[in-house]
Amino acid sequence: MAKATRIKNRIRELRFHADEMTQAELARRIGVTRQTVLAIEQGKYSPSLEVAFQIAEVFGAPLTDVFEYAPEGAP
Numbered sequence: 054m055a056k057a058t059r060i061k062n063r064i065r066e067l068r069f070h071a072d073e074m075t076q077a078e079l080a081r082r083i084g085v086t087r088q089t090v091l092a093i094e095q096g097k098y099s100p101s102l103e104v105a106f107q108i109a110e111v112f113g114a115p116l117t118d119v120f121e122y123a124p125e126g127a128p
Contacts, residue, residue: 058099061121065094067112083107 068074076090083090083104092098093108100108109116 057096059123059125060099061096061123062094063119064090064108067114067119071112079108079111082111 064079068076068079075087076094077087080087080090084107085104089098089100093100093104105116105120109119112119
């Protein structure tokens with residue numbers, strides 16, 4: 054089992070508010086696979102900085118509105 058990342062995200066929520074954008078559509082727009090979007094969304098994979106900025110750009114949101122770093126021991 055993969056170790057969860059400490060980077061939290063709001064991708065699923067943002068997709069819902071973007072006319073229920075699919076993972077496949079987000080993946081196509083940022084140039085990755087749907088499986089990669091799924092893994093990022095579930096916190097199983099941390100995106101590269103470039104991919105993180107691309108995701109934020111798709112939603113027209115600042116990076117910090119999409120991703121949050123949760124230090125060890127934080128709830």
